[in-house]
Amino acid sequence: MSQQSQPKLVIIGGGFGGLYAAKALKKATLDITIIDKRNFHLFQPLLYQVATGVLSPADISSPLRLILRGHENTTVLLDEALDIDTGSKRVILKDHESIDYDYLIVATGVSHHYFGNDQWQPHAPGLKTIEDATEIRRRIFSAFEEAEKENDPGKREAWLTFAIVGGGPTGVELAGAIAEIAHGALKGDFRRIDPDDARIILIEGIDRVLPPYPTNLSAKAKASLEKLGVTVETKSIVTHITGESLTVRQGESQKEIKAKTILWAAGVKASKMGEILAKSTGVALDRVGRVMVEPDLSVKDHPDIFVIGDLAHFAHQGDKPLPGIAPVAVQQAQYLAKLLNRKFQGESLPPFKYNDRGNLAVIGQNAAVVDLGFVKLSGFLAWLIWVWAHIYYLIEFDNKLIVMIQWGWNYFTKGRGARLITGETASAHIGNLSADASIYASKSGELIGKS
Amino acid sequence: MSQQSQPKLVIIGGGFGGLYAAKALKKATLDITIIDKRNFHLFQPLLYQVATGVLSPADISSPLRLILRGHENTTVLLDEALDIDTGSKRVILKDHESIDYDYLIVATGVSHHYFGNDQWQPHAPGLKTIEDATEIRRRIFSAFEEAEKENDPGKREAWLTFAIVGGGPTGVELAGAIAEIAHGALKGDFRRIDPDDARIILIEGIDRVLPPYPTNLSAKAKASLEKLGVTVETKSIVTHITGESLTVRQGESQKEIKAKTILWAAGVKASKMGEILAKSTGVALDRVGRVMVEPDLSVKDHPDIFVIGDLAHFAHQGDKPLPGIAPVAVQQAQYLAKLLNRKFQGESLPPFKYNDRGNLAVIGQNAAVVDLGFVKLSGFLAWLIWVWAHIYYLIEFDNKLIVMIQWGWNYFTKGRGARLITGETASAHIGNLSADASIYASKSGELIGKS
Numbered sequence: 001m002s003q004q005s006q007p008k009l010v011i012i013g014g015g016f017g018g019l020y021a022a023k024a025l026k027k028a029t030l031d032i033t034i035i036d037k038r039n040f041h042l043f044q045p046l047l048y049q050v051a052t053g054v055l056s057p058a059d060i061s062s063p064l065r066l067i068l069r070g071h072e073n074t075t076v077l078l079d080e081a082l083d084i085d086t087g088s089k090r091v092i093l094k095d096h097e098s099i100d101y102d103y104l105i106v107a108t109g110v111s112h113h114y115f116g117n118d119q120w121q122p123h124a125p126g127l128k129t130i131e132d133a134t135e136i137r138r139r140i141f142s143a144f145e146e147a148e149k150e151n152d153p154g155k156r157e158a159w160l161t162f163a164i165v166g167g168g169p170t171g172v173e174l175a176g177a178i179a180e181i182a183h184g185a186l187k188g189d190f191r192r193i194d195p196d197d198a199r200i201i202l203i204e205g206i207d208r209v210l211p212p213y214p215t216n217l218s219a220k221a222k223a224s225l226e227k228l229g230v231t232v233e234t235k236s237i238v239t240h241i242t243g244e245s246l247t248v249r250q251g252e253s254q255k256e257i258k259a260k261t262i263l264w265a266a267g268v269k270a271s272k273m274g275e276i277l278a279k280s281t282g283v284a285l286d287r288v289g290r291v292m293v294e295p296d297l298s299v300k301d302h303p304d305i306f307v308i309g310d311l312a313h314f315a316h317q318g319d320k321p322l323p324g325i326a327p328v329a330v331q332q333a334q335y336l337a338k339l340l341n342r343k344f345q346g347e348s349l350p351p352f353k354y355n356d357r358g359n360l361a362v363i364g365q366n367a368a369v370v371d372l373g374f375v376k377l378s379g380f381l382a383w384l385i386w387v388w389a390h391i392y393y394l395i396e397f398d399n400k401l402i403v404m405i406q407w408g409w410n411y412f413t414k415g416r417g418a419r420l421i422t423g424e425t426a427s428a429h430i431g432n433l434s435a436d437a438s439i440y441a442s443k444s445g446e447l448i449g450k451s
Numbered sequence: 452m453s454q455q456s457q458p459k460l461v462i463i464g465g466g467f468g469g470l471y472a473a474k475a476l477k478k479a480t481l482d483i484t485i486i487d488k489r490n491f492h493l494f495q496p497l498l499y500q501v502a503t504g505v506l507s508p509a510d511i512s513s514p515l516r517l518i519l520r521g522h523e524n525t526t527v528l529l530d531e532a533l534d535i536d537t538g539s540k541r542v543i544l545k546d547h548e549s550i551d552y553d554y555l556i557v558a559t560g561v562s563h564h565y566f567g568n569d570q571w572q573p574h575a576p577g578l579k580t581i582e583d584a585t586e587i588r589r590r591i592f593s594a595f596e597e598a599e600k601e602n603d604p605g606k607r608e609a610w611l612t613f614a615i616v617g618g619g620p621t622g623v624e625l626a627g628a629i630a631e632i633a634h635g636a637l638k639g640d641f642r643r644i645d646p647d648d649a650r651i652i653l654i655e656g657i658d659r660v661l662p663p664y665p666t667n668l669s670a671k672a673k674a675s676l677e678k679l680g681v682t683v684e685t686k687s688i689v690t691h692i693t694g695e696s697l698t699v700r701q702g703e704s705q706k707e708i709k710a711k712t713i714l715w716a717a718g719v720k721a722s723k724m725g726e727i728l729a730k731s732t733g734v735a736l737d738r739v740g741r742v743m744v745e746p747d748l749s750v751k752d753h754p755d756i757f758v759i760g761d762l763a764h765f766a767h768q769g770d771k772p773l774p775g776i777a778p779v780a781v782q783q784a785q786y787l788a789k790l791l792n793r794k795f796q797g798e799s800l801p802p803f804k805y806n807d808r809g810n811l812a813v814i815g816q817n818a819a820v821v822d823l824g825f826v827k828l829s830g831f832l833a834w835l836i837w838v839w840a841h842i843y844y845l846i847e848f849d850n851k852l853i854v855m856i857q858w859g860w861n862y863f864t865k866g867r868g869a870r871l872i873t874g875e876t877a878s879a880h881i882g883n884l885s886a887d888a889s890i891y892a893s894k895s896g897e898l899i900g901k902s
Contacts, residue, residue, distance in 0.1 A: 038872065039592065039596060039870070039871070039872045040870075040872075056507035056509045056510065057507065057871055058871055059507065061871050063640075063870055065640035065641070066640065069640055070639075075642045076640075076642075078596045078600070095600055096600060130871065141490065145490060145529045148529075149529070149530070149546055188521075189514075189516035189517065189527075191526045419490070419491075419514055420491055420508055420509055420581065421489065421490045421491075
């Protein structure tokens with residue numbers, strides 16, 4: 001193939017950063033390989049809708065091969081990068097031996113961060129993968145089932161208490177969606193409990209929700225959440241989490257909240273590639289392991305290696321690093337495509353500059369907050385902008401028309417058709433995830449009928 | 452509640468039999484409890500479409516509570532029946548202690564049957580649950596990924612060989628769908644393999660596929676399968692299955708087929724409730740553990756206990772028992788509703804009679820076989836009837852409009868948007884299911900990023 005003699009670009013990660021880099025380089029005279037552990041691109045901004053039974057996993061996932069089918073210069077490789085050899089310019093892989101590169105883009109994102117309390121993780125799962133989402137979905141809907149079964153009032157209350165740790169966009173979205181489930185979607189479904197009795201508690205360490213937003217939008221978001229029936233606890237630091245409760249410190253006092261369903265939306269840390277890059281290139285990492293990138297998104301002293309998306313700490317614009325959101329990753333990907341094209345023509349490009357088109361967070365149906373810089377909105381209009389913005393991104397993929405129809409349907413019926421409790425029966429859902437998985441194994445592995 | 456003094460009907464199983472019994476008894480003066488281990492009714496006839504990446508689990512699942520929300524006389528209980536005490540008229544439960552009944556309907560269906568070779572099961576999963584379907588989906592799409600990675604031509608061929616054991620409707624549907632994936636949906640998606648090279652082998656013990664159908668329809672089904680690129684091996688008895696191959700006996704000769712993906716569609720056995728009923732009532736079971744029911748679907752000497760659906764062996768019509776298909780279960784459920792209503796008025800009802808409206812099996816897009824008794828059809832017209840019949844059933848549920856739109860989309864694009872490889876990475880997908888599940892656990896349990 002003639003491509004063999006073209007410069008080799010390897011992209012690690014098929015999220016917004018990696019995928020959009022490949023997309024933007026469709027016509028480039030490069031031999032591109034995009035590596036991901038999964039066979040699909042995940043539209044993470046809507047993951048909370050899978051976790052809360054609105055959408056199905058496939059609705060927000062598109063096969064990478066399908067998206068890149070028409071890209072003759074691009075190969076999709078299902079594999080995991082284990083190391084980078086900058087001397088011989090190779091990425092060491094798990095299944096394949098290795099792959100050579102002339103240019104390397106690393107866009108492997110972030111995962112949950114429990115601030116040194118990894119033992120909390122089985123009791124308070126975070127939301128990053130499709131499996132996280134179906135696991136959280138299982139826990140939420142199982143909790144109502146368990147409450148329906150429970151005779152002890154105290155225990156029933158614990159099953160009907162949902163605590164979400166972290167008041168950023170994901171925490172706000174989850175809290176709002178669970179409130180809508182409890183106070184709307186499940187109405188009339190139970191005989192012994194009233195789902196309306198459920199308590200949804202959103203816990204945030206600082207003094208307001210949605211910290212990156214202007215204070216008046218934070219206040220509006222809080223008001224919207226409270227209208228939906230969410231208890232917002234600010235200035236509350238989580239000090240302990242078990243399978244039965246969580247403990248928060250509020251100023252001088254501590255209190256324990258009995259809750260069977262605890263979700264983690266409080267922090268992220270860089271994926272392993274951050275450390276690997278630090279070791280192989282000597283690049284500096286920030287406090288959560290993200291890679292400090294140069295103004296052109298390259299790694300210091302390695303002009304052939306770039307880091308973009310959530311994994312990159314870009315400190316050259318404003319007084320804070322750029323936020324870990326899809327628009328930043330996409331713009332960085334598009335910048336790199338331009339940069340590489342210019343490079344081949346012997347030209348250069350000014351440093352990357354993020355064009356902030358605004359911040360969006362949804363609280364519930366008809367309720368969102370939008371900060372477009374020149375205008376700040378909340379309520380129904382903000383929600384319409386949120387819907388429009390997400391559809392705008394989604395339509396770039398295959399059959400995401402389905403999402404719109406599903407939304408339309410849910411909007412008018414307030415139903416949650418995708419509220420499947422899968423992977424395990426409802427009976428023992430809290431506890432160690434490995435134990436859950438062995439139940440899962442016996443479910444799919446044994447010869448059992450429905451009953 | 453006034454219901455406390457009404458006769459108590461307990462229904463075990465939320466499949467077609469149990470659910471339709473509850474539906475038909477909406478206005479009955481009964482205190483009805485429907486017990487299922489899962490929180491949703493599964494539209495099993497379309498499960499193969501989840502297994503082959505056309506539909507999402509939620510598309511063919513409806514929450515039982517949602518379907519029965521308007522039924523004031525009905526309680527949905529998520530639990531598992533462990534035993535029946537006919538003396539005190541109680542069903543012993545796993546989570547709740549027990550539940551009293553005046554009338555009992557058992558409709559817990561069937562599971563896979565490996566004819567004494569349960570060790571084959573991890574290598575050749577069957578298709579009964581949502582988890583089965585996503586596991587099979589993972590195996591099918593992972594196989595193409597593994598083939599793309601494989602350098603050894605022999606091993607690559609084994610990854611591209613799909614063997615389906617059993618030429619009944621499920622086997623035919625799976626084989627047809629996999630052929631469409633290999634020869635259509637994945638076209639252009641890979642760089643090193645051509646999915647078109649895949650071999651799909653359908654293995655049937657007797658001399659034709661679709662044994663319950665007239666011979667000329669079997670022949671037409673075989674021709675349609677072969678047109679799709681399926682190799683149909685009849686008079687072939689499977690004698691051995693490993694993670695690498697299966698061995699079949701054809702007359703005097705044996706042959707080994709190297710295949711990494713083997714699916715089981717060859718046999719079913721009754722769910723555990725069959726045995727439990729035999730022990731508690733003394734009722735006779737058939738060879739595969741199904742309950743021999745009386746002409747009115749009751750259990751001998753227990754006029755208050757009924758068995759319907761796949762678990763029932765109804766031998767009072769024709770020379771074979773009624774087939775284990777949804778229409779039989781639904782008609783039996785509707786018969787029982789009528790019977791119970793008559794009983795309360797001191798009247799009786801003639802024995803159950805199945806009104807056979809025909810048999811349908813789909814082979815692929817535009818190809819199906821239909822036996823309506825008075826007319827036998829194959830090809831496009833048969834396929835239209837199949838689509839119509841399934842939509843007719845589906846529209847009784849909530850938002851199954853989505854299924855139709857998804858079908859329409861797939862029809863024109865030949866895409867497989869739901870081809871997610873979830874639960875595990877593609878790298879080690881064959882082998883013991885417990886081992887797979889522990890990988891699953893570490894995936895959802897560990898702090899890993901995308902890469």
